[in-house]
Amino acid sequence: MPEEITKTESPAIEPTAQTAEPVADMSAKIKTSKKKRSKVKVTKGKIFINSSYNNTIVSVTDLTGNVIIWCSAGKIGFKGSKKSTPYAGQRTMEDVLFRLKERGLVEIDVFIKGIGSGRESAVRALQGSGLNILSIKDQTPIPHGGVRPKKPRRV
Numbered sequence: 001m002p003e004e005i006t007k008t009e010s011p012a013i014e015p016t017a018q019t020a021e022p023v024a025d026m027s028a029k030i031k032t033s034k035k036k037r038s039k040v041k042v043t044k045g046k047i048f049i050n051s052s053y054n055n056t057i058v059s060v061t062d063l064t065g066n067v068i069i070w071c072s073a074g075k076i077g078f079k080g081s082k083k084s085t086p087y088a089g090q091r092t093m094e095d096v097l098f099r100l101k102e103r104g105l106v107e108i109d110v111f112i113k114g115i116g117s118g119r120e121s122a123v124r125a126l127q128g129s130g131l132n133i134l135s136i137k138d139q140t141p142i143p144h145g146g147v148r149p150k151k152p153r154r155v
Helices: 017-029 078-086 085-103 117-127
Strands: 042-050 056-062 066-072 109-111 132-138
Touching: 042 085, 042 117, 056 085, 056 117, 066 085, 066 132, 078 085, 109 117, 117 132
Parallel strands: 042 109, 109 132
Antiparallel strands: 042 056, 056 066
16 A cells, blocks of 8 residues: 555634733743843952972862852963963962952961972962961872882793
8 A cells, every 4th residue: 555644734823912922921021131140358368389290270169168269370371381381380379368458367377289380480479469368388299118129020
């Protein structure tokens, strides 16, 4: 038998005044603008400087560890090997300090991790900012015991 195509005609749904109104109401309820978040005022906090061979990342937290502001050399616009330079570390810290002014931070503890070249210049930029630095602590991980030695070679 050849295939038979049967058409079932369904009543065409035409938009009426009743169905068009809820759509208009829904679009009126949806807000397109974002609500601006209020900036949290913090007087005491911690600054973490993570400096690797490839990048320098600075994070500012409150005393409980919630990140308030962060910045990296890549976020500022440095690319490739320029991210690991001392100048990139300095600019990263300057950007953090610029955005930190409106938060009201006065006293800070500084924690440094890593062996990159941007760590010293980031700390120097921080010392020249006028913030009250309570402590500077180096948290660079140091291996103890080292890696497992190779098996003796059998000849």
